[in-house]
Amino acid sequence: xxxxxxxxxxxxxxxxxxxxxxxxxxxxxxxxxxxxxxxxxxxxxxxxxxxxxxxxxxxxxxxxxxxxxxxxxxxxxxxxxxxxxxxxxxxxxxxxxxxxxxxxxxxxxxxxxxxxxxxxxxxxxxxxxxxxxxxxxxxxxxxxxxxxxxxxxxxxxxxxxxxxxxxxxxxxxxxxxxxxxxxxxxxxxxxxxxxxxxxxxxxxxxxxxxxxxxxxxxxxxxxxxxxxxxxxxxxxxxxxxxxxxxxxxxxxxxxxxxxxxxxxxxxxxxxxxxxxxxxxxxxxxxxxxxxxxxxxxxxxxxxxxxxxxxxxxxxxxxxxxxxxxxxxxxxxxxxxxxxxxxxxxxxxxxxxxxxxxxxxxxxxxxxxxxxxxxxxxxxxxxxxxxxxxxxxxxxxxxxxxxxxxxxxxxxxxxxxxxxxxxxxx
Numbered sequence: 001x002x003x004x005x006x007x008x009x010x011x012x013x014x015x016x017x018x019x020x021x022x023x024x025x026x027x028x029x030x031x032x033x034x035x036x037x038x039x040x041x042x043x044x045x046x047x048x049x050x051x052x053x054x055x056x057x058x059x060x061x062x063x064x065x066x067x068x069x070x071x072x073x074x075x076x077x078x079x080x081x082x083x084x085x086x087x088x089x090x091x092x093x094x095x096x097x098x099x100x101x102x103x104x105x106x107x108x109x110x111x112x113x114x115x116x117x118x119x120x121x122x123x124x125x126x127x128x129x130x131x132x133x134x135x136x137x138x139x140x141x142x143x144x145x146x147x148x149x150x151x152x153x154x155x156x157x158x159x160x161x162x163x164x165x166x167x168x169x170x171x172x173x174x175x176x177x178x179x180x181x182x183x184x185x186x187x188x189x190x191x192x193x194x195x196x197x198x199x200x201x202x203x204x205x206x207x208x209x210x211x212x213x214x215x216x217x218x219x220x221x222x223x224x225x226x227x228x229x230x231x232x233x234x235x236x237x238x239x240x241x242x243x244x245x246x247x248x249x250x251x252x253x254x255x256x257x258x259x260x261x262x263x264x265x266x267x268x269x270x271x272x273x274x275x276x277x278x279x280x281x282x283x284x285x286x287x288x289x290x291x292x293x294x295x296x297x298x299x300x301x302x303x304x305x306x307x308x309x310x311x312x313x314x315x316x317x318x319x320x321x322x323x324x325x326x327x328x329x330x331x332x333x334x335x336x337x338x339x340x341x342x343x344x345x346x347x348x349x350x351x352x353x354x355x356x357x358x359x360x361x362x363x364x365x366x367x368x369x370x371x372x373x374x375x376x377x378x379x380x381x382x383x384x385x386x387x388x389x390x391x392x393x394x395x396x397x398x399x400x401x402x403x404x405x406x407x408x409x410x411x412x413x414x415x416x417x418x419x420x421x422x423x424x425x
């Protein structure tokens with residue numbers, strides 16, 4: 001009996017991943033580690049000039065806690081092309097890139113991520129302008145982070161207005177305040193992080209930002225901006241009040257980046273529509289991460305992006321054993337540092353629905369002196385939501401019970417124990 005060497009993969013057997021964010025890099029790492037053929041590994045196409053990095057930690061880079069190199073992701077196997085994919089030829093299964101290169105694929109994975117939402121503010125764009133004016137930044141990429149870091153020098157008292165009081169806006173405001181900026185945070189809704197937090201928890205976040213020196217305005221709609229010599233110098237509120245500013249940060253959320261998929265004729269709604277195998281309307285093209293819409297939801301969060309990457313890796317490496325992707329029960333984590341010597345940070349964990357229904361059971365504990373707050377919501381025999389603020393060393397068993405969607409014990413005592421012991425959280 002003679003053995004034979006496996007024939008190398010042809011280029012049309014290769015997996016090509018467009019997008020070098022968390023989802024794309026995780027998938028390329030999994031495929032490279034699990035590919036025992038002698039042929040080429042996956043091709044990763046990313047349009048950022050930097051090495052792939054963990055976008056979740058950008059606020060820590062902006063705050064000066066980490067250098068950019070600390071949040072760099074491990075190198076991926078196979079090829080990494082630093083160019084922009086401009087067109088997908090589905091008939092010939094080829095990706096055309098901005099640098100003139102063409103990349104054939106057997107399976108194409110779109111992990112194109114999301115773009116920042118630019119609000120329709122009066123005066124933001126001069127006639128004919130296509131780029132943000134000087135002094136205005138989104139907060140989405142490493143370039144955004146480095147530009148803000150350069151503009152906000154410690155000790156200069158730079159005036160910054162952050163527009164948007166969700167998770168991204170709160171993170172940006174905290175980081176900029178830590179750099180010594182004079183920060184005003186404006187939120188159109190009635191409380192900060194209203195998608196993740198109930199009113200009591202939001203009030204604690206508000207208090208901690210205030211302790212950092214951030215001026216917080218809720219129920220505050222921004223009408224427009226005013227420019228002078230091509231730079232934004234003030235922000236105008238709907239009530240006519242004007243905030244002078246050196247920098248304006250747009251933290252108004254993100255939307256799936258779907259232009260490449262739309263141009264290729266794929267089914268796109270809010271995101272690129274995928275099934276339980278992360279397959280698009282083209283059987284040779286998959287989509288994962290912020291750009292993907294599964295079961296009507298485009299989550300635009302890190303946890304679903306990573307779980308989708310893992311699910312797709314399993315499907316491509318061992319299709320007979322892979323489980324369909326059924327969605328992610330994502331948990332939000334955030335740490336706010338008060339900046340005061342010897343003071344503890346505010347650690348936040350939020351999951352599920354922060355608001356309870358009339359028939360729900362609610363366990364709620366608050367300590368105004370310590371600034372801690374803990375609330376969980378039980379519906380039937382299931383944990384359906386929770387908000388935990390305080391000096392939490394880990395989220396632990398409570399969050400795992402929610403993520404697993406397991407029935408809770410009948411007597412409820414373990415739940416109370418978890419709420420009253422830091423070690424369990």
